[in-house]
Amino acid sequence: MKKYLTVILLLISVCAGRHSFAQSISFFNLTNLTNLTDGQAHTYLSLGGIFKQDYVQQMNGKKIEYFKSKSPKVAPQTIMIGENEIQANGTILRTVRYTTQDPQHIVNLIAQAKRAKLVMKFQGQDQANNIYKFDNEFYNITMLISTNNNKGSVEVKQKEFIGY
Numbered sequence: 001m002k003k004y005l006t007v008i009l010l011l012i013s014v015c016a017g018r019h020s021f022a023q024s025i026s027f028f029n030l031t032n033l034t035n036l037t038d039g040q041a042h043t044y045l046s047l048g049g050i051f052k053q054d055y056v057q058q059m060n061g062k063k064i065e066y067f068k069s070k071s072p073k074v075a076p077q078t079i080m081i082g083e084n085e086i087q088a089n090g091t092i093l094r095t096v097r098y099t100t101q102d103p104q105h106i107v108n109l110i111a112q113a114k115r116a117k118l119v120m121k122f123q124g125q126d127q128a129n130n131i132y133k134f135d136n137e138f139y140n141i142t143m144l145i146s147t148n149n150n151k152g153s154v155e156v157k158q159k160e161f162i163g164y
Contacts, residue, residue, distance in 0.1 A: 023105035024050045024069050024077050025098060027112035031139055033081060034094040034158040038063065041081045041096075051079060059083075075102035091160055098154040103145045106152030110143055137161055 033041050042065060045051045051067040058064070062082055069077040080097040087093065100106065113134050114120070118141065122133040129144040140157040 023100065023102070023108055024071070024074060025079065027109045027116060030096055030098055030109070030154060030156050031141075033079075033096045034139070034156055036094075038065070038082050038084075038094075041094075045079060045081070051077075054078065075100055075105070077101070077105070087160055093158045093160060095158070096156045098156075099151065100153070101151050103149045103152045106143055106145045106154065109154055113141065113143070 033044070036044060042053070045067045046053060050070060052070050054066045054068040056063055056065050062084065064080060064082040067079045067081070077098065077100045081094075083095040083097075085093045085095075098109075110132055113132075118134040118136050118139075120132060121135045122131065124131050125147065127147070129146055132143040132145075134141040134143070138159055138161060140159060142155045143152070144154075145152045
Protein backbone atom coordinates (compact mmCIF):
# COMPACT_ATOMS: atom_id res chain seq x y z
CA MET A 1 0.00 0.00 0.00
CA LYS A 2 2.85 2.37 0.85
CA LYS A 3 4.34 1.71 -2.58
CA TYR A 4 1.13 2.81 -4.34
CA LEU A 5 0.80 5.89 -2.14
CA THR A 6 4.41 6.85 -2.91
CA VAL A 7 3.83 6.43 -6.65
CA ILE A 8 0.65 8.53 -6.51
CA LEU A 9 2.41 11.28 -4.54
CA LEU A 10 5.32 11.23 -7.00
CA LEU A 11 2.96 11.55 -9.97
CA ILE A 12 1.14 14.43 -8.31
CA SER A 13 4.40 16.28 -7.60
CA VAL A 14 5.67 15.74 -11.16
CA CYS A 15 2.39 17.04 -12.62
CA ALA A 16 2.43 20.01 -10.25
CA GLY A 17 6.05 20.73 -11.20
CA ARG A 18 5.20 20.71 -14.89
CA HIS A 19 2.24 23.00 -14.34
CA SER A 20 4.38 25.57 -12.53
CA PHE A 21 6.37 26.15 -15.74
CA ALA A 22 3.30 26.89 -17.86
CA GLN A 23 2.49 30.24 -19.35
CA SER A 24 0.69 32.58 -17.01
CA ILE A 25 -2.18 33.74 -19.20
CA SER A 26 -4.42 32.25 -21.86
CA PHE A 27 -5.56 33.66 -25.18
CA PHE A 28 -9.08 33.91 -23.78
CA ASN A 29 -7.81 36.00 -20.83
CA LEU A 30 -5.89 38.36 -23.12
CA THR A 31 -8.92 39.07 -25.28
CA ASN A 32 -11.14 39.46 -22.23
CA LEU A 33 -8.78 42.05 -20.74
CA THR A 34 -9.68 44.37 -23.64
CA ASN A 35 -13.33 44.22 -22.55
CA LEU A 36 -12.56 45.44 -19.02
CA THR A 37 -12.11 49.02 -17.90
CA ASP A 38 -8.56 49.92 -16.89
CA GLY A 39 -9.53 49.63 -13.22
CA GLN A 40 -11.16 46.22 -13.72
CA ALA A 41 -8.15 44.95 -15.70
CA HIS A 42 -5.81 46.22 -12.96
CA THR A 43 -7.85 44.41 -10.30
CA TYR A 44 -8.05 41.21 -12.37
CA LEU A 45 -4.28 41.10 -12.89
CA SER A 46 -3.43 42.13 -9.31
CA LEU A 47 -5.80 39.75 -7.57
CA GLY A 48 -5.04 36.82 -9.87
CA GLY A 49 -1.84 36.17 -7.93
CA ILE A 50 0.21 35.53 -11.07
CA PHE A 51 1.16 39.08 -12.04
CA LYS A 52 2.18 42.10 -10.00
CA GLN A 53 2.28 45.72 -11.05
CA ASP A 54 5.79 46.61 -12.18
CA TYR A 55 5.40 50.32 -13.00
CA VAL A 56 3.05 52.99 -14.34
CA GLN A 57 3.87 55.38 -17.16
CA GLN A 58 2.02 58.48 -18.33
CA MET A 59 1.88 58.55 -22.11
CA ASN A 60 -0.19 61.02 -24.14
CA GLY A 61 -2.27 61.77 -21.05
CA LYS A 62 -3.02 58.08 -20.47
CA LYS A 63 -2.02 55.93 -17.52
CA ILE A 64 -0.25 52.88 -18.95
CA GLU A 65 0.30 50.06 -16.45
CA TYR A 66 2.88 47.32 -16.77
CA PHE A 67 2.56 44.04 -14.90
CA LYS A 68 5.15 41.29 -14.67
CA SER A 69 4.91 37.65 -13.72
CA LYS A 70 5.69 36.86 -10.08
CA SER A 71 7.03 33.32 -10.34
CA PRO A 72 10.78 32.89 -10.75
CA LYS A 73 10.00 29.39 -12.13
CA VAL A 74 8.46 30.81 -15.31
CA ALA A 75 10.17 32.75 -18.07
CA PRO A 76 9.61 36.49 -17.49
CA GLN A 77 6.27 37.71 -18.83
CA THR A 78 4.74 41.19 -18.92
CA ILE A 79 1.31 42.59 -19.67
CA MET A 80 0.60 46.20 -20.60
CA ILE A 81 -2.86 47.73 -20.12
CA GLY A 82 -4.22 51.27 -20.34
CA GLU A 83 -3.63 52.01 -24.01
CA ASN A 84 -6.91 52.96 -25.60
CA GLU A 85 -8.52 54.94 -28.38
CA ILE A 86 -11.72 56.89 -27.86
CA GLN A 87 -14.02 56.91 -30.88
CA ALA A 88 -16.19 59.89 -31.92
CA ASN A 89 -19.26 58.13 -30.49
CA GLY A 90 -17.54 57.70 -27.10
CA THR A 91 -16.69 54.02 -27.51
CA ILE A 92 -13.35 53.10 -25.95
CA LEU A 93 -11.24 50.59 -27.88
CA ARG A 94 -8.56 49.01 -25.72
CA THR A 95 -5.23 47.41 -26.53
CA VAL A 96 -3.47 44.78 -24.40
CA ARG A 97 0.15 43.75 -24.95
CA TYR A 98 1.77 40.59 -23.64
CA THR A 99 5.48 39.72 -23.87
CA THR A 100 7.39 36.65 -22.84
CA GLN A 101 10.94 35.37 -22.88
CA ASP A 102 9.65 31.89 -23.80
CA PRO A 103 8.54 31.64 -27.45
CA GLN A 104 6.67 28.41 -26.68
CA HIS A 105 4.10 30.55 -24.86
CA ILE A 106 3.35 32.35 -28.13
CA VAL A 107 3.13 29.03 -30.00
CA ASN A 108 0.55 27.94 -27.40
CA LEU A 109 -1.39 31.20 -27.82
CA ILE A 110 -1.40 30.76 -31.62
CA ALA A 111 -2.89 27.28 -31.17
CA GLN A 112 -5.51 28.69 -28.78
CA ALA A 113 -6.42 31.43 -31.30
CA LYS A 114 -6.91 28.80 -34.00
CA ARG A 115 -9.09 26.71 -31.68
CA ALA A 116 -11.14 29.85 -30.96
CA LYS A 117 -11.86 29.97 -34.71
CA LEU A 118 -10.07 33.28 -35.34
CA VAL A 119 -9.09 33.72 -38.96
CA MET A 120 -5.36 33.87 -39.63
CA LYS A 121 -5.09 36.77 -42.06
CA PHE A 122 -1.33 36.71 -42.42
CA GLN A 123 1.59 34.47 -41.63
CA GLY A 124 5.05 35.62 -42.63
CA GLN A 125 8.43 36.75 -41.47
CA ASP A 126 10.52 39.90 -41.43
CA GLN A 127 14.15 40.21 -40.43
CA ALA A 128 13.42 40.06 -36.70
CA ASN A 129 10.18 38.09 -36.25
CA ASN A 130 7.85 35.38 -37.40
CA ILE A 131 4.53 37.20 -37.73
CA TYR A 132 1.01 35.82 -37.22
CA LYS A 133 -2.01 38.09 -37.67
CA PHE A 134 -5.49 37.02 -36.63
CA ASP A 135 -8.77 38.82 -37.06
CA ASN A 136 -12.46 38.58 -36.30
CA GLU A 137 -15.27 41.09 -35.85
CA PHE A 138 -14.02 41.99 -32.34
CA TYR A 139 -10.21 41.94 -32.42
CA ASN A 140 -7.07 42.49 -34.49
CA ILE A 141 -4.34 40.32 -33.03
CA THR A 142 -0.67 40.28 -33.90
CA MET A 143 1.61 37.59 -32.51
CA LEU A 144 5.36 37.74 -32.96
CA ILE A 145 8.06 35.16 -32.30
CA SER A 146 11.60 36.43 -32.66
CA THR A 147 13.63 34.70 -35.37
CA ASN A 148 16.30 33.85 -32.83
CA ASN A 149 13.58 32.28 -30.61
CA ASN A 150 14.38 34.18 -27.44
CA LYS A 151 11.14 36.14 -27.02
CA GLY A 152 7.66 36.71 -28.28
CA SER A 153 4.76 39.11 -27.99
CA VAL A 154 1.03 39.44 -28.55
CA GLU A 155 -0.92 42.61 -29.24
CA VAL A 156 -4.71 42.42 -28.94
CA LYS A 157 -6.52 45.45 -30.35
CA GLN A 158 -10.22 45.75 -29.77
CA LYS A 159 -12.25 46.70 -32.86
CA GLU A 160 -15.40 48.73 -33.03
CA PHE A 161 -18.16 46.18 -33.53
CA ILE A 162 -20.65 47.02 -36.20
CA GLY A 163 -23.71 44.86 -35.66
CA TYR A 164 -25.99 43.50 -38.32
